[in-house]
Amino acid sequence: xxxxxxxxxxxxxxxxxxxxxxxxxxxxxxxxxxxxxxxxxxxxxxxxxxxxxxxxxxxxxxxxxxxxxxxxxxxxxxxxxxxxxxxxxxxxxxxxxxxxxxxxxxxxxxxxxxxxxxxxxxxxxxxxxxxxxxxxxxxxxxxxxxxxxxxxxxxxxxxxxxxxxxxxxxxxxxxxxxxxxxxxxxxxxxxxxxxxxxxxxxxxxxxxxxxxxxxxxxxxxxxxxxxxxxxxxxxxxxxxxxxxxxxxxxxxxxxxxxxxxxxxxxxxxxxxxxxxxxxxxxxxxxxxxxxxxxxxxx
Amino acid sequence: xxxxxxxxxxxxxxxxxxxxxxxxxxxxxxxxxxxxxxxxxxxxxxxxxxxxxxxxxxxxxxxxxxxxxxxxxxxxxxxxxxxxxxxxxxxxxxxxxxxxxxxxxxxxxxxxxxxxxxxxxxxxxxxxxxxxxxxxxxxxxxxxxxxxxxxxxxxxxxxxxxxxxxxxxxxxxxxxxxxxxxxxxxxxxxxxxxxxxxxxxxxxxxxxxxxxxxxxxxxxxxxxxxxxxxxxxxxxxxxxxxxxxxxxxxxxxxxxxxxxxxxxxxxxxxxxxxxxxxxxxxxxxxxxxxxxxxxxxx
DNA sequence: CCAGCGATGCGAACACTGTGCTCATCTTTT
DNA sequence: AAAAGATGAGCACAGTGTTCGCATCGCTGG
Numbered sequence: 001x002x003x004x005x006x007x008x009x010x011x012x013x014x015x016x017x018x019x020x021x022x023x024x025x026x027x028x029x030x031x032x033x034x035x036x037x038x039x040x041x042x043x044x045x046x047x048x049x050x051x052x053x054x055x056x057x058x059x060x061x062x063x064x065x066x067x068x069x070x071x072x073x074x075x076x077x078x079x080x081x082x083x084x085x086x087x088x089x090x091x092x093x094x095x096x097x098x099x100x101x102x103x104x105x106x107x108x109x110x111x112x113x114x115x116x117x118x119x120x121x122x123x124x125x126x127x128x129x130x131x132x133x134x135x136x137x138x139x140x141x142x143x144x145x146x147x148x149x150x151x152x153x154x155x156x157x158x159x160x161x162x163x164x165x166x167x168x169x170x171x172x173x174x175x176x177x178x179x180x181x182x183x184x185x186x187x188x189x190x191x192x193x194x195x196x197x198x199x200x201x202x203x204x205x206x207x208x209x210x211x212x213x214x215x216x217x218x219x220x221x222x223x224x225x226x227x228x229x230x231x232x233x234x235x236x237x238x239x240x241x242x243x244x245x246x247x248x249x250x251x252x253x254x255x256x257x258x259x260x261x262x263x264x265x266x267x268x269x270x271x272x273x274x275x276x277x278x279x280x281x282x283x284x285x286x287x288x289x290x291x292x293x294x295x296x297x298x
Numbered sequence: 299x300x301x302x303x304x305x306x307x308x309x310x311x312x313x314x315x316x317x318x319x320x321x322x323x324x325x326x327x328x329x330x331x332x333x334x335x336x337x338x339x340x341x342x343x344x345x346x347x348x349x350x351x352x353x354x355x356x357x358x359x360x361x362x363x364x365x366x367x368x369x370x371x372x373x374x375x376x377x378x379x380x381x382x383x384x385x386x387x388x389x390x391x392x393x394x395x396x397x398x399x400x401x402x403x404x405x406x407x408x409x410x411x412x413x414x415x416x417x418x419x420x421x422x423x424x425x426x427x428x429x430x431x432x433x434x435x436x437x438x439x440x441x442x443x444x445x446x447x448x449x450x451x452x453x454x455x456x457x458x459x460x461x462x463x464x465x466x467x468x469x470x471x472x473x474x475x476x477x478x479x480x481x482x483x484x485x486x487x488x489x490x491x492x493x494x495x496x497x498x499x500x501x502x503x504x505x506x507x508x509x510x511x512x513x514x515x516x517x518x519x520x521x522x523x524x525x526x527x528x529x530x531x532x533x534x535x536x537x538x539x540x541x542x543x544x545x546x547x548x549x550x551x552x553x554x555x556x557x558x559x560x561x562x563x564x565x566x567x568x569x570x571x572x573x574x575x576x577x578x579x580x581x582x583x584x585x586x587x588x589x590x591x592x593x594x595x596x
Numbered sequence: 597c598c599a600g601c602g603a604t605g606c607g608a609a610c611a612c613t614g615t616g617c618t619c620a621t622c623t624t625t626t
Numbered sequence: 627a628a629a630a631g632a633t634g635a636g637c638a639c640a641g642t643g644t645t646c647g648c649a650t651c652g653c654t655g656g
Contacts, residue, residue, distance in 0.1 A: 024604085042421075046642065057606040059644075064604095068643065122416035122468045123340075129491075129498035138502035145504065153527075155508045159466070160528035167465025168457070170420045193427075200427035204436035206443065210453045229451075230458035237535030322633085344613065355635040357615075362633095366614065 024056055026064040030074045034114070037075065041177060042116040072120055077130025079114050083107065085139040096147035097235055103140065104165050104231050111169040115180070118173035121166060148242050157238055164234045168227055186219040322354055324362040328372045332412070335373065339475065340414040370418055375428025377412050381405065383437040394445035395533055401438065402463050402529050409467040413478070416471035419464060446540050455536055462532045466525055484517040 032054050037045055047068060051058035065071045083106055086099035111117050128134075137158065144154040179189055194215070201208040214222060330352050335343055345366060349356035363369045381404055384397035409415050426432075435456065442452040477487055492513070499506040512520060 047644085048642080051606095059607080060605045062644075118420035120420070122418070122420045122472055124472060129494060131498070134498050134502055134505055138499070138505040141504045141508060151504070151507065152511055154504075155512070156524050156527045157531070159524050160462070160531050163465035163469070163528055164458070164462050164532070165465070166468070167461030167463070170464070170468070171461070174420055174422060196427060200429070200432050201436070204432055206439045206449070206452075207432055207436040209449060210439060213450055214453070226454050226457050229454045230461060233455070233458050233535035233539055234462070234532055235535070236538045237531035237533070240534045240538060241531055345615080346613080349635095357636080358634045360615070 024054065024060065024064065026074070028054065029061055029064055030071065030078050033071060033075050034078060037116045038114060041180065042119045045116075069124065072124060073130065076117065076120060076124065077128070077132045079110065079117065080130070080136060081132035082110060083132075083136060085136055086143065087139060096143055097239065099143060100140075100161060100235065101231060104161060105227075107165045108169045108172075108227055111166075111173050112176065115173035115177045118170040118177070121170060148245060150245070153245075157241075160238065161231075161234055164230060168230060172223055172227075190215070190219060322352065322358065322362065324372070326352065327359055327362055328369065328376050331369060331373050332376060335414045336412060339478065340417045343414075367422065370422060371428065374415065374418060374422065375426070375430045377408065377415065378428070378434060379430035380408060381430075381434060383434055384441065385437060394441055395537065397441060398438075398459060398533065399529060402459060403525075405463050406467045406470075406525055409464075409471050410474065413471035413475045416468040416475070419468060446543060448543070451543075455539075458536065459529075459532055462528060466528060470521055470525075488513070488517060 029050070033045060033050055036050055036053055047061055048058040051061055054061075061071075065074070083103070086094075086103055140158050141154050144157045145151055149157050179186060182189055184192065197211055198208070201211055327348070331343060331348055334348055334351055345359055346356035349359055352359075359369075363372070381401070384392075384401055426435075438456050439452050442455045443449055447455050477484060480487055482490070495509055496506070499509055
């Protein structure tokens, strides 16, 4: 139910207070919040608990932070600030692929070190205008541009790896959170879940075999492997595109090495391409599902 | 603070009641919950509201559902049930790429139709043993296997596109939720956010230019394009791998066409990433940043 | 030096939340 | 018909985010 129009609330849109460093600063609050989140998880973050943790009353925090949502925006940006981002150094040794690989692994490590981020990423606006997030985006954008992506496409490329990393790590983080809550080891938990798993995959032979095979390996190592595997595939895909672009900017048509690649390099129009007959797929087609008439409010 | 070991709670691990269809059934509850979520969003889902919506008392629901978390597990699986999954039909017309593309677009449409899923995906366990989720996984697994992936690798391949799709759509869904809450159109919201955006990207010329360029296009079309672009890149990457596999099952090493592709085809060890010496990155390492010593209030 | 004043901290209060406990009612089985 | 068990609902409890009004602190101007 759409309310009457009002500007979207965001920390970064709201002007800061005049006073820069009062006795209890915004920075202290978000740092304490991160600490609390890291030690006790997302459910433990309440304004009251955070207040007492700071030796302050619960409601005092509202002098420095408008909302709990706003606090979380700040907290997320602070955590992203822990990343050191590879600078695009044109011409010198480490290629874009190495740098992006390193960054992706660092981002994963970051999320796994603060698993509560997973619970929060999907709930908060994507308007990530925080200073650390913008810095990250800008640098990676530059990295892709020096790698050879035209400026308007580099943005799309950045989104691809960000999507992959957050998609994978969100699932991992959720699992790790569940694990921490149960107090069991990863092996123990999986063993405890095994009967239910076996029951659930009874009618799905392929999945059953997959789970069975996975059972024989160390879970953490398996997650590491899966992440690296998917990252390599994604980077392969970007490399293919880069190769296409390198061949004198031919946007579509004859593909030399890989499978059919469809999307054109510019916005707005879908690409025409080889003989796979999937041109409509580059653009959202109206889904033929009963899902549609249900929820579309706007 | 690990609690003493206790089995991980999951709906699918708990035995169902003997009684199959009582007057107020579990199915009714989750259907009503989906309805409530679709119309009023995630914040509107409370047990009391859901109860009154069903003409029942609030606490009556606990006879059929153990938790709110459990309810959400059920709700998510029900929504995933709306997907019709392409069956792997070996030899016949539509190739794996077309089928996966269609499925990915369907999954995106599904999440966008139920944007609250984004708020919930990261918070809930990955132990998706729900019947619809297992069915989906099994079919897609089969699809990749018939495409040419060896069984132990197909699982990793499935994860790649799932990660990409959920990663992208989670961000989109969060944005759409924010939008719906504000009651503005996408254009209006972006315009209202523009001053803050310009301020935030002031010191980041590349990002600034990117935002500026994006401003000239229809936001929804841009999101569509970005999704299709990333999906094509991801599929390109998988196609490359498939090609490698096709060349007589060389698991790693000599790459013919694309950039360095490294990960070995088997589980158990993380891939060696060329000469970067980044093996420590596969495991969460403590970050070395200024963020750390800040919040030490004690 | 002191008055003033805005910025800050905080207790009480409000409208909610998820959920355990208890008891009445209803359905099914013996 | 009687016994047994499943189901619905009210009450209560411990929390939650957030607002409001009041007390207090530190700094500024006279």
